Amino acid sequence: MNIDRLEASMREINEFGGTPEGGITRLAYTAEHWAATRYFMKQCEEQGMSVRIDACGNVIARRPGLVSNLPAVACGSHLDTVQQGGRFDGTLGVMAGLELVRGLNERGIATRHPIEVISFACEESARFGVSTVGSKAMAGKLNRASLERLHDKEGISFEEALSAVGLDVNRIESSRRSGKELKAFFELHIEQGPVLEESGIDVGIVAGIAAPARLEITIQGRASHSGTTPMTMRKDALIGAAEIILELERAALAESSSGTVATAGVCDVRPGAMNVVPDQVMLQVDVRGTKKSSRQAVIERIYGVMSRLELERGLRSEVRVLSDEEPVLLDNRTADLLAEQCERLGVSHVRMMSGAGHDAMNMAALCPTGMIFVPSKGGLSHHKDEYSATSQIARGAFLLEAAVLKCAEAVSDESKDAIITLNRGHQHESGKAKGIV
Amino acid sequence: MNIDRLEASMREINEFGGTPEGGITRLAYTAEHWAATRYFMKQCEEQGMSVRIDACGNVIARRPGLVSNLPAVACGSHLDTVQQGGRFDGTLGVMAGLELVRGLNERGIATRHPIEVISFACEESARFGVSTVGSKAMAGKLNRASLERLHDKEGISFEEALSAVGLDVNRIESSRRSGKELKAFFELHIEQGPVLEESGIDVGIVAGIAAPARLEITIQGRASHSGTTPMTMRKDALIGAAEIILELERAALAESSSGTVATAGVCDVRPGAMNVVPDQVMLQVDVRGTKKSSRQAVIERIYGVMSRLELERGLRSEVRVLSDEEPVLLDNRTADLLAEQCERLGVSHVRMMSGAGHDAMNMAALCPTGMIFVPSKGGLSHHKDEYSATSQIARGAFLLEAAVLKCAEAVSDESKDAIITLNRGHQHESGKAKGIV
Numbered sequence: 001m002n003i004d005r006l007e008a009s010m011r012e013i014n015e016f017g018g019t020p021e022g023g024i025t026r027l028a029y030t031a032e033h034w035a036a037t038r039y040f041m042k043q044c045e046e047q048g049m050s051v052r053i054d055a056c057g058n059v060i061a062r063r064p065g066l067v068s069n070l071p072a073v074a075c076g077s078h079l080d081t082v083q084q085g086g087r088f089d090g091t092l093g094v095m096a097g098l099e100l101v102r103g104l105n106e107r108g109i110a111t112r113h114p115i116e117v118i119s120f121a122c123e124e125s126a127r128f129g130v131s132t133v134g135s136k137a138m139a140g141k142l143n144r145a146s147l148e149r150l151h152d153k154e155g156i157s158f159e160e161a162l163s164a165v166g167l168d169v170n171r172i173e174s175s176r177r178s179g180k181e182l183k184a185f186f187e188l189h190i191e192q193g194p195v196l197e198e199s200g201i202d203v204g205i206v207a208g209i210a211a212p213a214r215l216e217i218t219i220q221g222r223a224s225h226s227g228t229t230p231m232t233m234r235k236d237a238l239i240g241a242a243e244i245i246l247e248l249e250r251a252a253l254a255e256s257s258s259g260t261v262a263t264a265g266v267c268d269v270r271p272g273a274m275n276v277v278p279d280q281v282m283l284q285v286d287v288r289g290t291k292k293s294s295r296q297a298v299i300e301r302i303y304g305v306m307s308r309l310e311l312e313r314g315l316r317s318e319v320r321v322l323s324d325e326e327p328v329l330l331d332n333r334t335a336d337l338l339a340e341q342c343e344r345l346g347v348s349h350v351r352m353m354s355g356a357g358h359d360a361m362n363m364a365a366l367c368p369t370g371m372i373f374v375p376s377k378g379g380l381s382h383h384k385d386e387y388s389a390t391s392q393i394a395r396g397a398f399l400l401e402a403a404v405l406k407c408a409e410a411v412s413d414e415s416k417d418a419i420i421t422l423n424r425g426h427q428h429e430s431g432k433a434k435g436i437v
Numbered sequence: 438m439n440i441d442r443l444e445a446s447m448r449e450i451n452e453f454g455g456t457p458e459g460g461i462t463r464l465a466y467t468a469e470h471w472a473a474t475r476y477f478m479k480q481c482e483e484q485g486m487s488v489r490i491d492a493c494g495n496v497i498a499r500r501p502g503l504v505s506n507l508p509a510v511a512c513g514s515h516l517d518t519v520q521q522g523g524r525f526d527g528t529l530g531v532m533a534g535l536e537l538v539r540g541l542n543e544r545g546i547a548t549r550h551p552i553e554v555i556s557f558a559c560e561e562s563a564r565f566g567v568s569t570v571g572s573k574a575m576a577g578k579l580n581r582a583s584l585e586r587l588h589d590k591e592g593i594s595f596e597e598a599l600s601a602v603g604l605d606v607n608r609i610e611s612s613r614r615s616g617k618e619l620k621a622f623f624e625l626h627i628e629q630g631p632v633l634e635e636s637g638i639d640v641g642i643v644a645g646i647a648a649p650a651r652l653e654i655t656i657q658g659r660a661s662h663s664g665t666t667p668m669t670m671r672k673d674a675l676i677g678a679a680e681i682i683l684e685l686e687r688a689a690l691a692e693s694s695s696g697t698v699a700t701a702g703v704c705d706v707r708p709g710a711m712n713v714v715p716d717q718v719m720l721q722v723d724v725r726g727t728k729k730s731s732r733q734a735v736i737e738r739i740y741g742v743m744s745r746l747e748l749e750r751g752l753r754s755e756v757r758v759l760s761d762e763e764p765v766l767l768d769n770r771t772a773d774l775l776a777e778q779c780e781r782l783g784v785s786h787v788r789m790m791s792g793a794g795h796d797a798m799n800m801a802a803l804c805p806t807g808m809i810f811v812p813s814k815g816g817l818s819h820h821k822d823e824y825s826a827t828s829q830i831a832r833g834a835f836l837l838e839a840a841v842l843k844c845a846e847a848v849s850d851e852s853k854d855a856i857i858t859l860n861r862g863h864q865h866e867s868g869k870a871k872g873i874v
Contacts, residue, residue, distance in 0.1 A: 225816065226698065229698065230632065231689050233816070236700070239682060245676060245679040246683070249673075249676055256667065256668055263663035265709065265713055265714065266710065269704045271702075274759075275723060286663045288663070355662065381665075382713075
């Protein structure tokens with residue numbers, strides 16, 4: 001692997017959707033996302049890989065293995081971004097996979113198992129409000145009917161968006177793959193959080209991916225004049241909301257040994273005038289954890305405050321569950337393999353939970369899945385200033401390479417004869433292995 | 438006084454600006470407000486009053502007194518409303534003044550002092566963001582320069598709005614009157630709060646008018662991913678805001694013996710997304726009291742929390758003072774006079790503070806001023822469902838009449854001779870006393 005070349009090709013692909021403000025805007029299935037996707041496909045073809053695109057828009061670029069019919073070892077991530085997103089989220093994992101293959105070709109390293117580099121479509125919820133669509137489709141977790149009501153902000157339906165890039169929503173279920181096709185999946189990604197940077201550890205080995213329970217809490221009080229209503233005669237919905245917000249923090253802190261976190265990110269106050277006691281507040285709350293029981297413990301405490309608000313303040317509140325996803329635990333043995341490779345490479349590492357969702361959580365339903373985090377500066381992501389240093393990227397990318405090679409059973413590059421044999425094998429298998437030395 | 442007739446003429450004047458939604462919209466100086474103003478002027482002229490309109494749009498309708506050169510006893514309120522306002526706020530005080538004169542004319546009661554009924558212009562801040570403009574102008578408290586930057590939501594300047602109803606902003610300072618012209622001013626108004634209704638007391642005698650101190654507090658945190666940022670690594674601006682909101686309530690409760698109240702009515706969260714820890718919250722806070730020291734005690738406690746948020750949570754916050762008005766205490770002897778009349782009439786009463794601002798607070802700078810509150814159903818005001826029952830209105834209106842007659846030194850209607858004399862006196866003084874029997 002050549003880290004300079006990896007960074008150069010990340011700069012190149014980030015020309016697509018680059019904005020004057022400095023962020024990258026490649027919303028799923030837009031012209032920008034698709035231009036980046038085509039660029040990636042072309043690069044893979046130049047490396048002699050067989051490249052196909054499925055009905056959901058996932059790109060699967062395959063480097064053949066020595067032994068026919070063995071399941072592939074896959075790696076990858078996504079090329080779509082949020083509005084004004086960063087240069088690393090998703091892109092790093094896809095381009096590192098490409099660079100991994102370039103490096104193998106350059107050094108003439110063959111593997112017994114095929115290697116796949118996958119660019120998943122529509123990982124970000126930024127356009128249609130649903131995330132990891134491509135990997136859900138691949139893992140057979142996509143509810144076809146749920147796609148029908150999806151529209152972006154401009155009113156374009158999911159079906160129309162697919163159609164605009166030549167895909168057919170009616171064939172989307174054909175994206176589903178069998179677990180038998182894959183031996184393992186690895187995703188290299190930036191952490192998007194502050195833990196690695198603050199602890200000074202090189203990489204995170206993801207043990208599980210937290211899933212959010214999302215609640216919308218509506219607190220109903222009574223509007224009254226801010227000047228004429230004595231404090232004891234008020235039903236102030238914003239005071240109720242403040243109690244919930246603080247209890248949410250206390251509850252999550254009590255569960256912090258499980259890594260559960262809770263956030264009130266939306267707080268809409270009605271009528272929202274300085275001279276009126278608020279009569280209604282809508283809070284949107286996100287509770288995440290890899291332990292469902294811990295997440296539930298936080299939610300129970302919210303219900304507890306709600307009862308208290310009704311008794312003590314006459315504030316009624318209602319909860320609407322917006323989502324309640326299952327946390328995903330990643331494969332232990334795959335994590336052990338990553339840890340062993342860290343030891344071998346001298347890369348410091350820590351097992352950690354991912355608070356954000358990733359394609360890896362869907363791939364885990366198909367095959368043993370491992371996920372590698374590299375530090376994010378300031379924990380920042382979905383932002384133009386998203387940044388991971390070259391040395392940090394390098395450690396993650398080398399770890400990815402080591403894990404993929406171990407898992408795909410690389411044939412040592414020490415043996416010239418073997419390489420020749422391999423190359424023949426490749427040419428035989430794919431008929432396109434021109435890039436392999 | 439004829440309460441049925443008072444209610445009938447309130448219904449009539451509320452045709453101006455009545456909306457299909459049921460609220461009344463007579464924003465200051467609009468066609469609707471002006472139509473109501475002209476209706477009121479016409480009614481006053483029909484009662485033989487001399488009617489003039491000053492440069493600010495205040496209508497002063499005068500019923501002459503028996504003795505020349507005595508200062509007038511005035512009463513009144515305002516005819517402008519908020520958007521979708523109620524049928525009583527302001528309108529009651531103006532129309533009760535008109536009905537008072539009608540009743541005196543009908544019964545042939547004369548007074549030694551002239552009686553004025555005043556309709557103040559632009560009492561509500563709903564159109565230009567400043568309240569009690571007319572009474573400020575009359576009391577010489579209007580800052581002419583401050584009017585220059587005022588615009589309504591449609592971009593119409595204060596000057597243009599005045600001009601549209603034939604008034605000249607350059608003459609606005611001529612609205613100022615001397616205290617020598619007035620013996621007293623009385624304002625009958627709905628409470629706009631729940632105190633009278635909940636206590637079952639007939640009327641409130643206003644002892645003082647609280648003034649708001651208004652603060653805009655901006656709390657600066659750090660945006661981060663709601664899933665990937667451990668609870669202990671957050672700088673959540675909304676949690677800071679919640680602490681301020683709850684402390685505000687505790688502080689106001691601690692000052693409740695002084696009648697001080699505090700409200701956070703606006704809470705704007707940025708970026709306001711479920712998956713992002715809020716980085717900035719803007720709170721707008723209204724603290725009111727008739728004791729400045731008590732109001733200040735509440736504000737000091739807010740500053741206390743702000744310091745604690747910086748120390749304990751790394752949240753910086755800033756305060757911008759939006760307004761800091763002086764509370765007004767009304768004249769004690771005038772309140773005593775109202776209380777005496779209550780006793781005489783068998784009307785239960787309580788001295789209370791007004792949390793809302795009123796024209797009376799400006800008139801208090803000109804002459805001894807009294808204010809009468811009648812109960813508001815549910816404390817509701819600035820709302821289409823604003824309501825006070827006929828019997829409640831009647832008690833307030835009779836009290837107003839009794840106080841005005843006492844103060845204006847009515848000559849008993851028992852004496853026919855006196856009445857004839859009075860009528861002659863009126864005709865002599867005004868030349869228009871055709872309405873007086």
